[in-house]
Amino acid sequence: MSVSTKTSPPVPPQSQPDVRRLGSNLLGPAVLLGPAGLWLLLLLVVPTLVIFELSLVPNIRPGDLVIPSGLGNYLRVFESLNLQVMGRSLFFAIGTTLICLSLGFPVAYWIALMTPQRWRNLLLLGFILPLWTSSLLRSYAWVTILRPTGVLNLFLTSLGLPALDLLNRSSAVLIGMSYSYLPYMVLILYASLEKLDRRLLEASADLGANPIETFWKVTVPQTFPGIAAGSLLVFISSLGDFVDPELLGGASSMTVARLIYNQFLGATQNWGFGSALSMVLIFLVSIAIALLLKYGDTKPQG
Amino acid sequence: MTETVSHELEEIPVDMVQSKPKFQVSWQVVFSLVMFVFMYLPIVVLTVYSVNQSPYSAGWKGFTWDWYLKLFSDKRILTALQNSLTVAFSAVVISAIFGTLLAVGLARYRFPGKNLFLGISYLPLIIPDIAIAVATLVFLAALQFRLSLWTIVAAHVVFCLAYIALVVSTRLADLNPHLEEAALDLGATPAEAFIKVLLPQLMPGIISGCLLAFVLSMDDFLIASFTSGTGATTLPMEIFSRIRTGVKPDINALSVILILGSGTIGFIGQYLSNQGEQKKR
Numbered sequence: 001m002s003v004s005t006k007t008s009p010p011v012p013p014q015s016q017p018d019v020r021r022l023g024s025n026l027l028g029p030a031v032l033l034g035p036a037g038l039w040l041l042l043l044l045v046v047p048t049l050v051i052f053e054l055s056l057v058p059n060i061r062p063g064d065l066v067i068p069s070g071l072g073n074y075l076r077v078f079e080s081l082n083l084q085v086m087g088r089s090l091f092f093a094i095g096t097t098l099i100c101l102s103l104g105f106p107v108a109y110w111i112a113l114m115t116p117q118r119w120r121n122l123l124l125l126g127f128i129l130p131l132w133t134s135s136l137l138r139s140y141a142w143v144t145i146l147r148p149t150g151v152l153n154l155f156l157t158s159l160g161l162p163a164l165d166l167l168n169r170s171s172a173v174l175i176g177m178s179y180s181y182l183p184y185m186v187l188i189l190y191a192s193l194e195k196l197d198r199r200l201l202e203a204s205a206d207l208g209a210n211p212i213e214t215f216w217k218v219t220v221p222q223t224f225p226g227i228a229a230g231s232l233l234v235f236i237s238s239l240g241d242f243v244d245p246e247l248l249g250g251a252s253s254m255t256v257a258r259l260i261y262n263q264f265l266g267a268t269q270n271w272g273f274g275s276a277l278s279m280v281l282i283f284l285v286s287i288a289i290a291l292l293l294k295y296g297d298t299k300p301q302g
Numbered sequence: 303m304t305e306t307v308s309h310e311l312e313e314i315p316v317d318m319v320q321s322k323p324k325f326q327v328s329w330q331v332v333f334s335l336v337m338f339v340f341m342y343l344p345i346v347v348l349t350v351y352s353v354n355q356s357p358y359s360a361g362w363k364g365f366t367w368d369w370y371l372k373l374f375s376d377k378r379i380l381t382a383l384q385n386s387l388t389v390a391f392s393a394v395v396i397s398a399i400f401g402t403l404l405a406v407g408l409a410r411y412r413f414p415g416k417n418l419f420l421g422i423s424y425l426p427l428i429i430p431d432i433a434i435a436v437a438t439l440v441f442l443a444a445l446q447f448r449l450s451l452w453t454i455v456a457a458h459v460v461f462c463l464a465y466i467a468l469v470v471s472t473r474l475a476d477l478n479p480h481l482e483e484a485a486l487d488l489g490a491t492p493a494e495a496f497i498k499v500l501l502p503q504l505m506p507g508i509i510s511g512c513l514l515a516f517v518l519s520m521d522d523f524l525i526a527s528f529t530s531g532t533g534a535t536t537l538p539m540e541i542f543s544r545i546r547t548g549v550k551p552d553i554n555a556l557s558v559i560l561i562l563g564s565g566t567i568g569f570i571g572q573y574l575s576n577q578g579e580q581k582k583r
């Protein structure tokens with residue numbers, strides 16, 4: 001409280017209208033912003049700088065040609081096996097985004113525009129509630145469903161259909177990831193669709209557009225910021241997902257997150273390379289965030 | 303006023319589909335119901351298997367509580383649960399204090415570099431867990447810090463802080479600023495005004511932020527495994543090490559308990575923030 005005794009009476013300086021709006025500035029900025037700022041500096045900003053530094057330390061495997069520059073760890077990312085891993089991660093992330101968008105849009109549309117107002121919060125809550133349960137256990141449940149003797153095949157064979165072998169393949173990873181991130185997509189699309197001016201839909205219909213034309217020419221452009229935000233959020237989350245590929249993908253579905261994990265906690269101990277991979281992941285996510293800031297929320301609604 | 307507008311909107315047919323007879327089932331309804339089933343299918347499957355005598359085969363072999371009994375006598379699970387609760391409670395308490403102060407501070411002050419500060423505060427919401435985990439491990443190793451439960455707490459505070467600050471900021475934006483001014487005019491000290499006027503108004507936001515942070519901390523596997531060292535095992539780490547080697551019947555029972563627990567917390571949290579939103583209208 002030493003800060004408060006030093007500062008001026010509760011008349012805020014004119015240059016800070018925010019201060020006036022919320023009352024006094026006597027609880028100093030040091031007390032308000034200091035603890036969190038320091039914590040984030042020490043455990044987020046500085047550590048990120050440290051892994052950047054570590055990623056530049058040449059980490060030479062026995063038998064390697066010596067790469068004299070500090071970029072050796074980054075050059076390893078471009079080895080064909082690692083490029084394949086990056087490509088697979090991008091494939092999973094893009095695939096998950098497209099699946100979530102196509103599954104999530106009708107659901108969000110139905111809840112936001114086709115149900116009575118008083119049901120909406122409850123329906124939305126019902127849809128995203130599984131999000132609050134352990135992500136690890138939800139992925140594990142998919143193992144139970146998809147494994148050769150699992151629920152899905154029990155169902156299929158009882159109908160006389162051939163059994164499917166989905167577990168430990170890309171398909172299982174895509175199912176698990178789409179399941180994990182669908183609620184996020186619906187949540188964001190809902191927020192965007194709820195703001196949609198329904199009169200525009202009616203006007204479009206009055207002017208002779210059929211529902212499909214109205215959808216593509218009115219609904220989609222009007223809710224584009226929401227579509228962009230939802231897609232990029234799902235893309236970012238699935239790109240860094242570790243649990244779904246690890247539990248559902250089997251040995252052949254190595255992704256960036258799993259590769260990074262192995263460099264630190266797995267058999268292949270190579271912190272320099274792991275740090276470089278982390279920086280590449282952060283870089284890819286940053287591109288997505290930049291796109292999000294550009295397209296996510298800029299267009300005026302209605 | 304806005305209330306009446308939204309009621310009027312209600313009566314306008316939404317699109318061409320709805321200008322048909324009102325109770326016709328459109329494909330959106332069917333599709334959405336299928337998606338609801340999809341969302342709850344894994345949970346239902348785990349629940350059924352947790353009381354199935356033979357969880358190794360897909361068929362139903364009769365009802366049993368055995369897996370639950372086995373679970374409650376499992377020392378390693380109980381220790382892991384205790385560790386997880388310790389981490390989650392500690393991280394949430396620290397984050398609740400720092401996060402609320404952060405949200406209030408960010409709403410009150412303008413200073414050079416504020417946007418950068420704001421960006422960094424919300425970064426943990428977007429940056430992949432694995433990147434945060436790696437950075438924290440490397441940093442702690444560089445300082446030769448002994449890894450323990452408390453290093454997990456320190457790492458969890460980073461993302462809990464961000465979530466609580468975000469939820470509190472949303473609430474803060476809707477508050478009437480004059481109440482705190484009035485308190486100051488009536489002679490309250492700034493600290494009194496903060497504690498007696500601002501804090502009670504922020505409380506629903508703080509609580510729902512805390513519940514969210516608590517569930518996220520209980521759920522975190524990656525950051526905990528990187529920052530725990532060898533000594534401390536949290537519940538997700540214990541679960542992960544067991545399910546990686548195949549399907550374990552007692553884990554189904556554990557899933558059901560955890561799903562009920564975190565689902566309830568989630569419901570309360572969502573309910574509180576919905577209440578807040580409803581007041582806005």
